[in-house]
Amino acid sequence: MFSISRFHELLKxxxxxxxxxxxxAQGADRHCKRFSSWDHLVAMMYGHLTGVSSLRELEASFNSHSNHHYHLGTGSIRRSTLAEANGRRGAELFAQTAQHLMAGVSRQVRRDSQELLYLLDSTSITLKGPGFDAWTLAERTRRTQGLKVHVLYAAQAAAPLHCRFSAANVNDIDEGRQLSIEPHVTYVFDKGYCDYNWWARLDEQQARFVTRFKYNAALKVLARREVPEADREQIREDEEVRFAHRHPGGKRLNRYQKPLRRIVVERPGHERPLILATNDLESPAATIAEHYRARWQIELFFKWIKQHLKIKRFLGRSENAVRLQILCALISYLLLSLYRSASGTSQSLWILLVEVRSTLFQRPALETERYRRRQERLRELHLRQGQLALA
Incomplete structure (x- = not known):
């Protein structure tokens, strides 16, 4: 009886x-003789899922499972070949692969969810030292040297929908302006995306947003809303406001002239409360506050992928190698997430990764069949023993 491995199930x-x-379409294997793009992807995914720390360890570990290579459509690897591929093979193919998987997540979210809540943020990847300095030093900031990963994250599916890279000195709002806006979606982001004209574009395209006003924002109060008694411990104020100035400074023009909600949310243990801004004039203030609180999910996503996949230690020091390794981590995360949805398990993604890591080349269906047969033999044995006792 043939059965595919757990690794093969993930790749389905x-x-x-x-x-x-x-x-x-990319022509990625045009000059390839042996080590194809598929071989490359499988090897890099194996490195992420097993947590190897070096090319030497990846080579020895992966090649020790040579009897499974055929069914994965790959073969043994050499670390010199993998190192060369990381440096030379373009990362665009892996970006397109990740985008294909993220498009599948987007379709699933739209099919399963009534309300679409998208979280927008970025995380910095610190890259310093020989090899890294050659391409990160010129674009470093006072706090960060490396690159930024900008992610659009679906709260309902707990999975990313869009990913872009930028230099460390690129502002978040510069990437936000390039985002394709979907109507009837609620976007949640922090003060790094404070651009009133971009907010106006979101509103024009029938999207909602929840973010934070800067404390010095000049606002004119249009109306004050009654806060329900049940929410008064959490919500201090709920007001309809408008920007006080059409020209906030210099030659800048503020195109956002529609009413906004200003919601002041209590933060226990902090000196200042949260001052939320939204163009959603209908939802209760407590719901708006809950939407902004959901922004913490994308922070947890960044923390998870850095802790549990190979993002802190890189197998190559060129910009291409770093981007490729991060994209393969994203692909691994998406395949794990899709595998969890398909299997219907309720366990956390971390526990699933632990199980996958320890049983990557086991064949679950074959193990189940062996267990069933063993239980049948035990039942037959107990039945015969009972018959002998009666005799």
Whole structure:
């Protein structure tokens, strides 16, 4: 009886035909003789899922499972070949692969959810030292040297929908302006995306947003709303406001002239409360506060992927190698998430990763069949022993 391994089951969410079409469109294997893009992806995913710390360890560990390579559509690897591929093979193919998986998540979210809540944020990847300094030093900031990963995250699916890279000195709002806006979606972001004209574009495209006003924002109060008694411990104020100045400074023009909600939310243990801004004039203030509180999910996503996949230690020091490794981490996360949804398990993604890591080349269906047969033999044995006792 043939049964596929757990690793093979994970890869089922990325059909080989889809990946081959992406390879053909990018011309990624045009000059490739042996180590194909699929071999590259499988090797890098193996490194993330098993937590190897070096190319030497990845080579020895992966090659020790040579009897499984055929069913994965790959073969043994050499660390010199993998190192060369990380440095030279373009990361665009892996970006397109991640985007294909994220598009699947987006379709699932739209099918399963009534309300769409998207979280927008970025995280910095620190890259210093020989090899890294050659391409990160010139664009460092006072706090960070490396690159930024900008992510749009679906709160309902707990999975990313969009990912872009930038230099460490690029402001978050510069990437936000390039985002494709979807109507009837609530976008949640922090003060790094404070651009009133971009807020106006969100509103024009029938999208809602929840963010924070700066404490010095000049506002004119239009109306004060009654805060329900049940929410008064959490919500201090709920007002309809408008920006006081059309020209906030210099030659800048503020195009946002519609009413906004200003909601002051109590923060126990902090000197200042949260001052939220939203163009949602209908939802209760407590719901708006809950939307902003959900922004913490994307912070947890960044923390999870840095702690449990290979993001802190890189197998190559060129910009291409770093981007490629981060994209393969994202692909691994998405495949784990899709695998959890398909299997219907309620366990956390971390526990699932622990199980996958320890049983990556086990064959679950075969193990189940062996267990069933063993239980049948035990039942037959007990039945015969009972018959002998009666005799």
């Amino acid at each position: 969410a990325l059909p080989r035909g889809v990946f081959d079409r992406l390879v053909s």
